[in-house]
Amino acid sequence: MANGLWGRTVSALIVGVLLSVAAAMPTLAQSARVTVNGTPITDVQISQRVKLFALEGNRGGSKGATEQLINEAIQLAEAKRLGISVSNAQVDDAFLQIARNLKMSSDKLRQMLQQGGINMDTLKDRLRAAIAWNAVTEQAIMPQVQISDLELDQQAANQIQAYQGFDYILKEVIFVGQGSSARTGQANSYRRSFAGCDSAVDLSLKFTDAAVIDVGRRHATQMPEAIAKELAGLNVGGITKPRVVESGVSMLAVCEKAQAEDLTFIKSDLRAEAGNDALAGETEKYLAELRKRAKIIYN
Structure with a gap:
């Protein structure tokens, strides 16, 4: 299926994930709270994400922050397995896109993050995970999403x-x-x-x-x-x-x-809507399956 059909969905997924960034607190001792396929998630990372949750109004707390970081570790591992790599240029472009979304310069955004105590390396790691997962979505999940033309015809006929x-x-x-x-x-x-x-x-x-x-x-x-x-x-x-x-x-x-009951234009909108829903569902299932196979050790 053409990528264009999912353009809006993938774009929305990227923007939504990119805007979720974590604050870093350097110089603190880091002990692993969880290990995911050999990759440690430290107390510092979790505390950073909890503080970010507070800024966002997210009440997920320590448990929610831990689960989010586990997902990111699994997503990055899957991207690596599929041969997907994210360049520094892609990460820099993602940072610039966030600045544009907020209608400010990248320097202004960088200054704002620094004033909030957010370490740029931590932010870039977060962006890298988001970009990698969206590449996984395009490569491994989108091709599995099938939309029935017969069902679309029936829905369009009912709407016209x-x-x-x-x-x-x-x-x-x-x-x-x-x-x-x-x-x-x-x-x-x-x-x-x-x-x-x-x-x-x-x-x-x-x-x-x-x-x-x-x-x-x-x-x-x-x-x-x-x-x-x-x-x-x-x-x-x-x-x-x-x-x-x-x-x-x-x-x-x-x-x-x-x-002439041409349903093409109605079907286009229905296809995009159905595709978005199906993609979101398949992405959730894909991640859930990866979690089942992952070796997650809580310390």
Whole structure:
């Protein structure tokens, strides 16, 4: 399945994970509280994450922090097994993206973190884990997510409205310029004289700064609801009421109209939604299976 289908989901996963960063407290003695496949998770790491939880309003406490760090250790190990590596440049880019999301410079973000006692090395380790896990998701989990086209067809058919069941060939008539009241009056005059698409251009020549543009074929689901409903009530040769747009005043003329239940556009949204849900579920199952196989020792 094309990665583009999941673009929004993967992006959301990355942003959500990247924003969860941990504060580091150097110079403290570090003893392993937990060992995951031979990788220690120290008291310092856990205390750092608990403090971060407090800043975020997360009440997970020490147990929640420990579980989160265990997951990260498992995610990094899986990435390594799959041959996935994360470069320093990727980590730096992730840091810059966080700054952009917060609408500040990277220097300002770095200063803010330093003032909060957050060690940059710890932050970069956190970002590296997030990037690695998203790469695992793309490589190992996405290909396993299957969406039934039959189910999508059925869902789309249930959602389509009567006014959305038409396919059109349209022309747009635009009265260009400011002064919407005067332009609307001229557009209404044009509309009263309109006798079909064949004479649309000739009729426009009788008006100042009026243009006729071939819109081409459009399905009702490609248009705003209000326009789709109005077009559904028109026959071939009809023209919509004037609407004020950025360039002036616009009307749509119906050159051809046919019943055609094209579900493509509704299915696209349904596919993205179903894919997002399925991906989230499969990712959770994948991590749970990795945890079952991991050697986790609580000291």
